[in-house]
Amino acid sequence: MASKKTNPDKVTENDSNSRRDFIKKSGLLTALALAPPSLVMASENKWDEKIAEYLETVPLSIEVNGKKHNLNIEPRTTLLDLLREQLQLTGTKKGCDHGQCGACTVHVNGTRILSCLTLATMQQNAQVTTIEGLVKGKKLHPMQEAFIKHDGFQCGYCTPGQIMSGIACIKEGHANSREEIREYMSGNICRCGAYHNIVDAITEVKEGGKEL
Amino acid sequence: MKNFQIIKALSSSSAVSNISKEKEAMFIAGGTNLVDLMKKNVVAPDKLVDITGLDLAKIEFLTGKVSIGALAKNSQVAEDASIKEKYPLLALALAAGASQQIRHMATVGGNMLQKTRCSYFYNTDMPCNKRTPKSGCGAIGGSNRMAAIFGASDSCIAVHPSDMCVALAALDAAVLVEGPKGKRQIKFTDFHRLPGNTPEKDNTLESKELITSIEIPDNNFTKNVHYLKVRDRTSYAFALVSVAVALDLKNNVINDVRLAMGGVAHKPWRLTEAEEFLKGKTVSEEIFRKAADLSMKGAKAYGGNDFKLTLGPNAITEALTIAASK
Numbered sequence: 001m002a003s004k005k006t007n008p009d010k011v012t013e014n015d016s017n018s019r020r021d022f023i024k025k026s027g028l029l030t031a032l033a034l035a036p037p038s039l040v041m042a043s044e045n046k047w048d049e050k051i052a053e054y055l056e057t058v059p060l061s062i063e064v065n066g067k068k069h070n071l072n073i074e075p076r077t078t079l080l081d082l083l084r085e086q087l088q089l090t091g092t093k094k095g096c097d098h099g100q101c102g103a104c105t106v107h108v109n110g111t112r113i114l115s116c117l118t119l120a121t122m123q124q125n126a127q128v129t130t131i132e133g134l135v136k137g138k139k140l141h142p143m144q145e146a147f148i149k150h151d152g153f154q155c156g157y158c159t160p161g162q163i164m165s166g167i168a169c170i171k172e173g174h175a176n177s178r179e180e181i182r183e184y185m186s187g188n189i190c191r192c193g194a195y196h197n198i199v200d201a202i203t204e205v206k207e208g209g210k211e212l
Numbered sequence: 213m214k215n216f217q218i219i220k221a222l223s224s225s226s227a228v229s230n231i232s233k234e235k236e237a238m239f240i241a242g243g244t245n246l247v248d249l250m251k252k253n254v255v256a257p258d259k260l261v262d263i264t265g266l267d268l269a270k271i272e273f274l275t276g277k278v279s280i281g282a283l284a285k286n287s288q289v290a291e292d293a294s295i296k297e298k299y300p301l302l303a304l305a306l307a308a309g310a311s312q313q314i315r316h317m318a319t320v321g322g323n324m325l326q327k328t329r330c331s332y333f334y335n336t337d338m339p340c341n342k343r344t345p346k347s348g349c350g351a352i353g354g355s356n357r358m359a360a361i362f363g364a365s366d367s368c369i370a371v372h373p374s375d376m377c378v379a380l381a382a383l384d385a386a387v388l389v390e391g392p393k394g395k396r397q398i399k400f401t402d403f404h405r406l407p408g409n410t411p412e413k414d415n416t417l418e419s420k421e422l423i424t425s426i427e428i429p430d431n432n433f434t435k436n437v438h439y440l441k442v443r444d445r446t447s448y449a450f451a452l453v454s455v456a457v458a459l460d461l462k463n464n465v466i467n468d469v470r471l472a473m474g475g476v477a478h479k480p481w482r483l484t485e486a487e488e489f490l491k492g493k494t495v496s497e498e499i500f501r502k503a504a505d506l507s508m509k510g511a512k513a514y515g516g517n518d519f520k521l522t523l524g525p526n527a528i529t530e531a532l533t534i535a536a537s538k
Binding site: 058099105111165168169172188 | 240243247250264314317
């Protein structure tokens with residue numbers, strides 16, 4: 001399949017910049033085996049730059065808030081960066097970017113996780129729900145309503161993560177007392193200190209018994 | 213983060229053979245520690261082998277033991293009804309670690325392989341023998357509040373951060389691994405190691421070996437157990453000191469006992485001498501205090517963590533008292 005023009009050693013010989021080094025390391029042939037025929041053809045037509053760009057990315061099929069996306073992403077792209085930078089879903093917040101604050105909490109296949117520590121490429125065919133996916137038509141989600149009613153925020157930066165986590169907290173069966181809610185919400189930090197009101201909001205939604 | 217190649221392994225043997233081909237390759241599962249380390253450039257693999265597709269997430273109750281797959285999620289194990297009933301100490305320790313979001317992502321195997329949270333290890337501008345051999349230890353004479361009081365060396369005073377591992381050390385678990393040379397079993401207390409002159413090695417896994425499962429033998433520690441974790445905030449923080457206690461009591465007499473500490477050494481710290489002392493004795497605060505004092509033999513602090521010399525025995529006494537009263 002690979003012509004002489006795409007011999008990885010030859011590419012490296014002719015051009016020693018970092019992109020070429022990367023191609024050598026990552027194995028051009030393996031990547032080409034996965035490439036669609038049009039790109040193989042492109043390589044035969046010496047569209048080196050385009051190929052190099054393609055080879056640094058991997059295909060990803062992912063469903064976000066009910067919408068399917070077929071994308072090409074760099075393997076190092078986190079789910080958080082994918083949502084914010086490529087899908088323009090900026091409701092999910094980047095707080096610490098190191099798994100310490102919970103602002104990036106989203107649901108993947110129904111489970112709350114930290115999108116900043118999740119490599120998007122490892123979420124092939126996953127169903128992701130973000131804060132943008134909660135609203136039904138123009139109707140806010142009961143947890144969103146409760147946060148407004150109980151003033152569960154001040155600056156609002158941690159709120160999308162708090163709401164996603166709060167919904168999961170109830171669904172998991174960990175909202176049976178204020179104490180339990182505080183423990184199972186401990187991964188979501190609020191610098192404004194709205195914790196008391198957040199617990200009020202989650203308690204009300206839990207006691208409301210609505211399907212979430 | 214440096215870019216990398218990632219491939220998905222379809223079997224544990226293909227995972228091992230794939231990783232064997234490249235020097236700078238690593239396995240990835242939950243990624244909660246590895247992705248963070250890669251963002252900070254503490255590790256920079258050229259290639260990742262994604263093992264999340266392997267059939268290694270089952271919890272199986274076998275004759276005389278339970279087998280927990282390396283890919284079982286921390287929350288899955290912590291909330292399993294039979295684990296809670298038969299191995300409650302493990303469930304308690306798991307629930308004390310990280311946050312629910314992280315427990316949903318982190319696997320049992322990954323929990324064991326997580327790196328120390330010593331701040332010098334994470335800061336690439338600082339010396340750290342564990343991260344960069346022969347570069348020195350910033351924590352000795354530096355900021356060392358979290359540091360070890362047992363088994364440390366002149367090269368490294370970092371502690372292993374896991375809660376789960378403290379319970380597994382106490383429960384005499386075994387680690388099953390698969391590597392280029394085949395399959396083998398490692399005693400849990402031999403899995404993690406002390407730093408010595410080679411703190412870059414956290415454990416006794418050989419190059420390219422993959423953890424496939426852990427096994428815990430059945431025991432009588434179903435009631436009087438406790439995991440006491442002392443930390444800077446009530447939840448979602450690493451332990452300053454933690455204590456895992458399992459008591460098998462008959463008419464208030466200690467028939468059998470297991471004791472281990474976290475946050476005090478480069479590995480989960482089993483307190484065998486205190487265990488031997490307690491066996492056959494009747495429960496009392498006095499003997500718990502004596503056991504705690506016995507446990508501190510050989511402890512050494514480094515300034516910032518001097519408080520652990522007092523906190524340690526107090527935590528042991530407290531954990532034993534709580535476990536006995538359940």
